Amino acid sequence: MRLFGRKGEEEEPVEPADRIAGFWQWWEATRPELDAMVAAEEAERLSERLAPAVAAVHPGLVYEVAPGRNAIHALVVTAAGDAELRSLAHRWAKAAPEPDMLWEFHPSRQANPQALELTLSVGGFEFSLDKLMFGLRVPPGTIRVDVAAYHPIFGELDEETRLEATLLALDWLLGEDDVARWVGEITPATFQPIDSVPAVHLPAVVADVASGYEDEQWALLEGQTASGAPLIATARYPLRPVDYPLYDQLITITLPYAHRDENGLPVGDSLTALRDFEERLAARLTKPHAEAVLAAHLSAESTRVIHVYADPTGDAAIHAKELIVSWEQGEPRVDVSADPAWTAVAPFLS
Template sequence: MRLFGRKDEEDEAGRPGDGVAGFWAWWQEARPRLDPLVAAGAAEGIEELVAPAVEAIHPGLVWEVAPGRNAAHILVVTAAGDAELRSLAHRWARAAPPADLLWEFHPSRQANPQALELTLDVGGFEFALDKLVFGLRVPRDQPRVDVAAHHPIFSELDEETRLEAALLALDRLLGEDDVARWVGEITPATFQPIDAVAAVHLPAVIADLASGYQDEEWLMLEGRTGEGAPLAATARFPLRPVDHPLFDQHIEITLPYAHRDDDGLPAGESLTALRDYEERLTGLLLTLRDDALLAAHLSAAGQRVVHVYADPASDAATHARELIGSWEEGEPRVDVSSDPAWAAVSPFLS
């Protein structure tokens, strides 16, 4: 079931307005009407009741009621792949009341252990997930699987409907967040791919891929700025907003350095000072490990730019401003903005 709208409510810090709090106040009042509708399977009545309440949070959110894992039912309110809305959906879930026997709450579609028993109506055709097969390709040195999905009904559907059906099936098989983490290109195919594997094997393939990325890794990269100056960067790998959905505050720290080599990269005393600063920043982030993350830093043309992402409810930005107070090479700067899609580090996202 899809969803609908509210005016964009944000306070001065760029955080959601009272839409989330308003939803949960509504939920307490609406439960006596909603529970009988769900028990009766009255889809139209459920939509008429729930849709405006989710719309009041944000028009881009998508919702559904599904069988629960631990409770009878799940209410999912999800960004449905929209990185700009993911943190809002997670804040909605974080503000939820404790789960009870009837309801649990999630900010993304959950994997269904009985997914292969499902038959869905797609464009008037029966879409049985046990007839779905995949062609799989793992690009070299990439933490993703490219997927070509095929189902017998795909030849009867238009391209947009095929893609929507493939995405829905992947969400049911893996869970929406793991699709965002581990699935790359998705191609709905009208012919069965060579060496296709049955849908039942996909979770095991993804689990095997994920097992190779359990430890923290950093990549060292080289390139050039838009003006052509040499650039050196270090970035966390894999780097994905889905792993830190509440970290939608971007803290950009700019440190000018005085000592540089012929390429404009830090050298000598400046390199030592930058390493000392990085150690102090790393120590700070260790104390804020649930609230902030060092994503990447890059050096070029006499400046190092450090990218940190944080929960805006934390004190990470305040601490970052305090930390630059001891920098002695030029005027350091801390710029803070809302960046739920991590657009500032988009070249490093994996």
């Protein structure tokens, strides 16, 4: 049995932590009733009870009752690709009670080992994954697999329904988070792509691509500022918010430097000082309770800007403010803000 919530438009002016706590209090009080509905397969009544409770956490969240991986059932409450809500969904799951034989809880749709045995009704037609075919391509210089999906019923469906069915199938095959990590362009097709393969092969292709990025890597990039000045940036690669779902706090460290070349880029003692600062910063971020990641830094016009993303319940912002006291080349600054979609580093996301 699967149940899908609907996205809403307005957020209630209550602190997220309070909304999450309210949900789990409601769950504990209502669970005997919910268990009885699930056992009786009363999907409509279950939806009537779950929908307003999930919407009270945030009306943009989507819920689903699905087969569990270890428990009989899984309650999934997901941001459904909305980067602004991903951390909220993960905090909802983090606050969940311990799973038991009947229920487990997830902040994203999980891969289903029996995905190829599943069939559901789509637009009045049977959508079985064992008949789904994929044209797969990894464009040069990218870390994502472009997918062209074909199913015999797609010619009978409108474009939006084809896409919804494809997205659901990808979530079943890979899990929602791995779709966000490794799948690029998604194109539902009404004709079978040349060199297409059965859907069963998709996880192996994605695993092969992912195997090349198991170790930490960094990309060196060059560009220009808005005023046309040369800019050099270094960014973690791949850089994706889905890998750090609770890190929705942006810590921006601004360091002016004294020694620069004709293009305003750091040289000599300034370059050495910046490297030393980042080494000490990285050491601080690996300490217990820091819960943060150095995402990228940019140097231009005699200033380096360092972007760190952190769990706001951790100590990363405190560490950053303590560390800049030692900076001697101009007046350093630390700015802290909420940035769940990682908009500050959008050009570097991969």
